[in-house]
Amino acid sequence: MAQLDRIVNVQVSLRTTAITERSFSDLLIVGTHTLAAGRVLVITEADELLDLGLPSTSALYKASSAVFKQIPSINRVYIGKRQLNTVTINVTSAATSTYQINILYRNEATGAVQTGPASYIGTDLDSTEDIATGLVSAINALNIGVTASATGSSIEIDNDIAGADLGVTVEGNLAIVYQESTEAIPETLAAIKRENHDWYGIALTSHEESDVLAAAEWAETNESMFFTSSNQASILDSAVMTDIGSKLKAKQYFRTATWYHLAEDEYIEAAVPGHCFTFYPGGETWANKRLAGITSDALAEAQSITCNTKNVNTFEPFRNFAITQYGKVAAGEWIDVIRFRDWLVEQIKINVVSAIINADGKVPYTDDGIQIIVNAMRVPLELGIDRGGIAPEELDETGRVIPSYTISAPLAANIPANDKANRVLRDVKFTARLAGAIHATEIKGSLSYNLS
Numbered sequence: 001m002a003q004l005d006r007i008v009n010v011q012v013s014l015r016t017t018a019i020t021e022r023s024f025s026d027l028l029i030v031g032t033h034t035l036a037a038g039r040v041l042v043i044t045e046a047d048e049l050l051d052l053g054l055p056s057t058s059a060l061y062k063a064s065s066a067v068f069k070q071i072p073s074i075n076r077v078y079i080g081k082r083q084l085n086t087v088t089i090n091v092t093s094a095a096t097s098t099y100q101i102n103i104l105y106r107n108e109a110t111g112a113v114q115t116g117p118a119s120y121i122g123t124d125l126d127s128t129e130d131i132a133t134g135l136v137s138a139i140n141a142l143n144i145g146v147t148a149s150a151t152g153s154s155i156e157i158d159n160d161i162a163g164a165d166l167g168v169t170v171e172g173n174l175a176i177v178y179q180e181s182t183e184a185i186p187e188t189l190a191a192i193k194r195e196n197h198d199w200y201g202i203a204l205t206s207h208e209e210s211d212v213l214a215a216a217e218w219a220e221t222n223e224s225m226f227f228t229s230s231n232q233a234s235i236l237d238s239a240v241m242t243d244i245g246s247k248l249k250a251k252q253y254f255r256t257a258t259w260y261h262l263a264e265d266e267y268i269e270a271a272v273p274g275h276c277f278t279f280y281p282g283g284e285t286w287a288n289k290r291l292a293g294i295t296s297d298a299l300a301e302a303q304s305i306t307c308n309t310k311n312v313n314t315f316e317p318f319r320n321f322a323i324t325q326y327g328k329v330a331a332g333e334w335i336d337v338i339r340f341r342d343w344l345v346e347q348i349k350i351n352v353v354s355a356i357i358n359a360d361g362k363v364p365y366t367d368d369g370i371q372i373i374v375n376a377m378r379v380p381l382e383l384g385i386d387r388g389g390i391a392p393e394e395l396d397e398t399g400r401v402i403p404s405y406t407i408s409a410p411l412a413a414n415i416p417a418n419d420k421a422n423r424v425l426r427d428v429k430f431t432a433r434l435a436g437a438i439h440a441t442e443i444k445g446s447l448s449y450n451l452s
Contacts, residue, residue, distance in 0.1 A: 017354070017357055017358055018354075019350045019353060019354055021346065021347075021350055022197075022198075022200070022346050023198055023199070023200055024200045024277075024281050024339055024342060024343045024346070025074060025200065025277040025278070025280075025281075026074065026076070026078060026198060026199040026200055026201070026277070027067065027074060027077055027078065027199060027200075027201040027202075027203065027270065027273050027274060027277060028040075028077075028078040028079075028080045028192065028199040028201065028202050028203070029060060029063045029064060029067075029077055029078070029079055029080065029203050029204075029205065029270055030080040030081075030082055030185075030188060030189070030192070030202065030203070030204050030205065030215075031058075031059050031060040031063065031079075031080075031081075031082060031204070031205030031206070032059075032060075032081070032082045032084055032178065032179070032180050032181040032205070033049075033054060033058070033060055033079070033081055033178070034084060034087055034166070034167050034168040034169070034176060035049070035052045035053060035054060035081075035167060035169065036052075036081065036104060036113075036167045037104035037105055037106055037113045037165040037166060037167040038081070038106075038113060038165060038167075038195055039080060039081045039083075039165075039191050039192045039194075039195045039196070040078055040079065040080055040081070040192055040195050040196040041078070041079040041081075042076055042077070042078055042079070043064060043076065043077050043079060044075060044076050044077075045068055046061055046064040046065040046067075046068050049061050049064060049079070052169075053169050053170070053176075055178070058178055059205035059206075059265070059267075060079060060205055062205075062265055062266070062267055063203060063205055063267040063270045064077055064079070064270070065293070066266060066267040066268070066270045066271040066274065066293060066294070067270050067271060067273075067274030068274070069271065069274075069292045069293040070271055070274045070275035070291065070292055071275075071292055072275070072278045073274050073275060073278065074273075074274055074277045074278055077274075078196065078198065078199045080188070080189070080192040080202075081188075081192070082180075082181040082183050082185075082188045082206075083163060083166070083181055083183045083188065083191070084166070084179075084181045084183075085158065085159040085162045085163070085166070085181075085183075086156055086157070086158050086159070087156070087157045087166070087168045087176065088154060088155070088156055088157075088176070088177040088179070089101060089154070089155045089156075089157070089168070089170060089174055089175065089176055089177065090153060090154050090155075090174070090175050090177060091128040091129075091131045091132045091135075091153040091154075091155070091173065091174060092128075092173045092174065092175050093128065093173045094122055094126055094127055094128050094130075094131060094173075095122055095172075095173055096121075096122055096123055096124055097121075097122055097172055097173070098119055098120070098121050098122075098171070098172055099119065099120045099121075099122060099131055099134075099135060099171070099172040099173065099174055100117055100118065100119040100120075100170065100171040100172055100174075101117075101118045101119075101135055101138075101139060101155075101157075101168065101169075101170055101171075101174065102115050102116070102117050102118075102168065102169045102170070102171070103115070103116040103117075103118065103139065103142060103144060103146060103157070103166075103167075103168060104116075104165075104166065104167030104168065104169070105144050105145055105146070105164075105165060105166060105167075106164070106165040113165070113167075114144075116139075116142040116144045118135055118138035118139040118141075118142060119135075119138060120134035120135045120138055127153075128152075128153035129150070129152055129153050131153070132150040132152070132153050132154065132155050133150050135148070135150075135155055136148040136149060136150045136155055139155075139157060145159070145160045145161060145164060145166075146158060146159055146160060146166065147160060154177075163183070163187070163191070180205075180206060180208075184214065185204070185206075185211050185214040185215050185218065186214055186217075186218050189202070189215065189218050189222070190218075193222065199224075200224060200225060200277075200339075200342075201224070201225045201226075201227060201273045201277065202215060202219060202224055202225065202226045202227065203226075203227045203228070203267065203269045203270045203273070204228065205267075207228070207229070207230060207264050209244055209247075212228050212230075212244060212248075213244075213247065213248075213251075215228070215256075216228075216248055216251065216253045216255070216256040216330070217251075217253075219253075219255040219256060220253055220254065220255050220256070223255075223342060224255060225255050225256075225257070225273075225335070225338065225339065225342075226253075226255060226256045226257070227256075227257050227258075227259075227269040227270070227272065227273055228244075228256065228257075228258050228259075228269050229258065229259040229260070229261045229264060229267070229268050229269045230243075230244045230245065230258065230259075230260060230261075230264070230312075231260070231261060231262045231263070231264050232244055232245075232260075235260050235306070235307060235310060235312055236260070236299070236303040236306055236307065237306065238302075238306040238309065243310070244258065245258050245260070245307070245310040245311065245312035245330075246310050248311075248330035249310055249311045249330050249331070249332075251330065252330070252331040253329065253330040253331055254329055254330075254331045254333055254338055255329065255338065256329060256330045257269075257286070257313060257327075257328065257329050257330070257335050258311070258312045258313065258330060259272070259312065259313045259314065259315065259324075260297065260299075260307050260312050260313070260314050261294075261297060261314075261315060262295070262297050263294075263295050266293070266294050266295060268291070268294050268315060271291050271292075271293070271294050272286065272289065272291065272313075272324060275289060275291065276289065276335075276336075280387040280388070281336075281339045281340045281342070281343035281344075281387065281389060282336070282339075282340040282343065282344075282384055282387040282388050282389020282390070282435070283387050283388040283389070284336050284388075285327055285334070285336050285437035285439065286313070286324060286327030286334070286335040286336055287313075287323075287324055287325055287326055287327035287437075287439045288323045288324065288325075288327075288439060289323060289324045290321065290322065290323055291315060291322070291324065294315060296315050296316055296317040296322035297314060297315060297316060298316070298317055299314060299316055304316060304325065307325075307326070308325070308326050308328075311326075311328045311329065311330050311331070311332050312326075313325060313326045313327060313328060314326065327439070334437075336389075336437065337434060340384070340387075340389040340434075343389075344380060344381075344384055344389070344432075347379075347380030347383065347384075348376075348377055348380050350380075351376040351377065351379050351380055352373055352376045352377065354376070355372050355373065355375070355376035356373075359372070365412060365415075365420050365423065365425075366412050367411060367412045369412075370409050370410070370411075370412060370425065370428075371409075373409070373425060373428060374407050374409050374428070377407055377428070377430060378407065381404070381405045381407075381430065381432060384432065385404050388435055389434065389435060390404050390405060390432045390433060390434065390435060391404055391433040391434065391435040391436075392404055392435075402433070403433075404432065404433060405430055405431060405432035405433065406430065406431050407428075407429070407430045408427075408428070408429050408430070409425075409427070409428045409429075410426075410427045410428075
């Protein structure tokens with residue numbers, strides 16, 4: 001039988017390539033744990049950490065809880081691991097039961113995470129020291145890149161290669177001694193980013209000044225937002241310029257936001273993004289937000305003004321409610337502006353690349369081809385208006401329309417031949433008006449017996 005292709009030949013091309021978009025509404029909380037060999041866990045509620053074996057007294061649990069207490073809150077949190085190269089485990093009591101330590105490690109050949117179980121069955125004659133010694137022997141017999149030793153009823157497991165993936169969990173009458181890792185923060189964040197970079201915001205469980213400054217520097221060069229808090233009394237003193245707020249301001253960090261908060265273990269730096277990330281970029285302000293489970297700081301007016309001068313945010317009581325104040329990054333810009341800018345840059349990249357790779361054959365170096373690029377830019381700018389980041393069209397006092405944004409692009413005839421030969425389009429520009437937000441209002445009025 002003859003084929004219809006002889007009469008009509010139909011070819012349908014697919015111009016549907018989708019580009020992965022980066023999230024600007026996900027938070028990474030970085031702290032020390034041994035729950036997994038890898039660097040990143042994803043949780044949808046704080047109690048998942050308890051189910052994995054983390055104690056409720058741990059900083060990671062408290063910081064995660066601060067997120068999920070908010071109304072509304074983001075629906076997931078990324079847990080980043082700050083590596084412990086030495087894990088200490090205590091035998092808490094002797095019993096006729098099984099004691100097991102699970103070593104989680106990455107197979108060098110396959111890259112897969114594997115579990116090496118080391119167990120010891122206690123008897124009536126065993127002391128806690130005997131059990132620790134028996135477990136050490138079982139661990140060392142595994143030959144999986146760790147070395148164990150015992151001192152009394154305490155076991156130390158050392159990573160043979162510092163920084164190699166290592167996790168430890170326990171079963172029976174055993175307790176992991178949690179202590180803050182000394183791994184350098186840039187190394188921690190770089191390792192986490194290599195494994196997973198689906199997050200945008202960063203919060204540390206550590207409030208050590210050196211860790212905070214290192215994280216702020218890393219965030220600045222890695223297009224992330226870093227959130228931290230401090231209870232340093234010197235932040236409230238206008239005569240002191242050596243506090244962490246002043247140091248971050250002096251460095252003019254545009255990607256670090258700091259809160260003064262007396263109760264550091266409440267992790268206000270996780271609670272605020274945990275709430276504000278529920279809004280689209282551009283649709284929020286980080287001031288005047290109510291927080292659940294966070295104690296407000298009753299500051300004197302002069303102390304609050306000092307915080308504002310140092311670009312340090314606060315959470316203060318007003319009559320029968322408490323709200324966040326200021327909403328700035330260390331350099332003085334608004335947090336929401338930085339987040340919206342990052343989102344807009346990402347959206348323009350995605351839309352322009354999508355227009356180029358999904359074009360029918362090619363985007364020609366003509367006025368029509370240039371207009372394809374301009375139209376691709378217009379899509380995220382219009383979305384920015386809908387999301388509240390870019391101001392809508394408005395009228396001035398003369399009735400003249402003030403546009404939300406303008407886009408300019410060269411005519412093909414005016415582009416240098418060398419740019420055309422290199423197939424690079426330059427001098428495409430846009431200007432957009434930020435919508436901003438009202439944080440405070442000044443109202444003046446008068447009272448009289450008549451309105452004349």
